[in-house]
Amino acid sequence: MKDFTYSYPVNVYFGTDAAKKAISQEIGKYGKNVMLAYGGGSVKKSGIYDAVVSMLKEAGKDVTDFPGIMPNPTYAKVQEGAALAKEKNVDFILAVGGGSVIDCCKIISAQAKTDKDIWEMEFTDHVFPTEFVPMGAVVTATGTGAEMNNGAVITHEEKKIKTGVFGAFANFAVLDYEYMKSLPAKQVISGAFDTLSHCMETYFGSPRTANISDEINEAVMRNVIRNLKIVSKNVFDEDARRELMWDSAMAENGILKLGKVTDFQAHMIEHQLGAYTDCNHGCGLAVIHPVLYRHIYKDAAERFAHFAETVWDISAEGKTADETALAGIQALADFIREIGLPINFKELGIQADDAMLRAVADSTNIMAGCCKKLNADEIFEILKECR
Ligand code: NZQ
Numbered sequence: 257m258k259d260f261t262y263s264y265p266v267n268v269y270f271g272t273d274a275a276k277k278a279i280s281q282e283i284g285k286y287g288k289n290v291m292l293a294y295g296g297g298s299v300k301k302s303g304i305y306d307a308v309v310s311m312l313k314e315a316g317k318d319v320t321d322f323p324g325i326m327p328n329p330t331y332a333k334v335q336e337g338a339a340l341a342k343e344k345n346v347d348f349i350l351a352v353g354g355g356s357v358i359d360c361c362k363i364i365s366a367q368a369k370t371d372k373d374i375w376e377m378e379f380t381d382h383v384f385p386t387e388f389v390p391m392g393a394v395v396t397a398t399g400t401g402a403e404m405n406n407g408a409v410i411t412h413e414e415k416k417i418k419t420g421v422f423g424a425f426a427n428f429a430v431l432d433y434e435y436m437k438s439l440p441a442k443q444v445i446s447g448a449f450d451t452l453s454h455c456m457e458t459y460f461g462s463p464r465t466a467n468i469s470d471e472i473n474e475a476v477m478r479n480v481i482r483n484l485k486i487v488s489k490n491v492f493d494e495d496a497r498r499e500l501m502w503d504s505a506m507a508e509n510g511i512l513k514l515g516k517v518t519d520f521q522a523h524m525i526e527h528q529l530g531a532y533t534d535c536n537h538g539c540g541l542a543v544i545h546p547v548l549y550r551h552i553y554k555d556a557a558e559r560f561a562h563f564a565e566t567v568w569d570i571s572a573e574g575k576t577a578d579e580t581a582l583a584g585i586q587a588l589a590d591f592i593r594e595i596g597l598p599i600n601f602k603e604l605g606i607q608a609d610d611a612m613l614r615a616v617a618d619s620t621n622i623m624a625g626c627c628k629k630l631n632a633d634e635i636f637e638i639l640k641e642c643r
């Protein structure tokens with residue numbers, strides 16, 4: 257284990273009536289002006305918007321609406337939200353939505369407290385925000401774990417970069433299955449695959465010798481796989497959905513990352529693909545993972561073989577480490593097919609010509625934390641194989 261300090265700032269309310277409990281217990285600590293941020297309208301159709309507004313009114317709050325946060329939120333939308341928050345002197349931001357809404361609000365929360373441009377601050381000056389408008393997250397689409405961390409994935413359209421920006425932690429998070437019932441099955445599955453991806457990206461980071469973080473991770477991965485198989489047959493299986501909700505949080509609440517270094521390779525590639533195509537995050541990852549792993553497994557064959565044995569129940573008997581590793585990667589690919597996610601860019605529905613893939617490869621920022629430091633040519637080869 258590497259050295260670490262652990263504490264956690266997010267109060268999580270999980271289960272039935274969680275929004276009511278969270279809002280009644282938490283919101284009184286903050287001022288009167290609440291900005292209610294949401295996406296393209298699913299919260300209005302599902303009735304969640306009306307329910308949350310009446311809880312806020314009951315708590316004596318004035319509500320400013322900030323609608324229209326798109327999937328894969330843009331930096332322009334962050335600026336729009338921050339300007340509104342400043343204009344209305346917002347005391348608290350309540351994000352009601354999936355990863356996109358929550359991420360956008362994390363950066364609005366930081367941008368509303370400074371006149372400096374957050375992007376320039378973080379990427380040019382390497383200074384990270386320390387002051388935030390407090391915020392809460394009512395999760396309506398689980399999988400990203402965005403409610404549990406202070407990283408936000410934002411697309412800067414002019415720069416053609418989709419990447420992690422650091423912002424606020426939610427002061428509280430609400431995870432209630434009732435608020436996710438209306439989520440389309442495809443999004444439930446791609447979101448849960450995103451969770452599995454977060455686990456794998458951490459697991460293949462370093463160190464890769466036996467350690468408690470990875471052993472907990474193996475349990476979470478097995479749990480995601482078991483429950484994903486269940487929801488792919490019956491999306492309304494509440495027990496399985498609730499398990500997946502907590503799996504999602506577990507993958508991003510820091511526990512699995514303690515003592516580990518990882519750079520989320522598949523994510524770095526998928527995020528850049530998102531900058532060029534606006535593809536669904538979990539679906540993009542489903543395409544990339546098996547292809548990426550076939551490229552890198554020889555650099556960490558023992559770890560991939562262990563993954564095959566412990567996560568996919570593959571026997572290593574009579575096999576070399578390479579053979580066991582490859583059998584595990586094949587099991588992952590078969591699983592992706594079984595749960596109905598795309599296995600190539602064609603199925604994902606994106607036009608993947610050489611010029612676009614080259615641009616994605618050249619702009620993907622890979623560090624050294626995950627088995628192998630890939631160069632742009634290798635990423636280009638991986639992307640071409642994804643077609
Ligand atoms: O906009 P609305 O109308 O709400 O519709 C959304 C959206 O179209 C819909 N939806 C959400 N809740 C619903 C619902 N539809 C019906 N009923 C509900 N209850 O689902 C669609 C997708 O929503 P989105 O928030 O984009 O999905 P997700 O939660 O997968 O978030 C994806 C974003 O999170 C980033 C991704 O890159 C992507 O931008 N990530 C954030 C991470 C983080 N902060 O830690 C980690 C992840 O790796 C990921 O990169």
Ligand code: ZN
Pocket residue numbers: 400450451453454523537
């Ligand atoms: Zn992800």
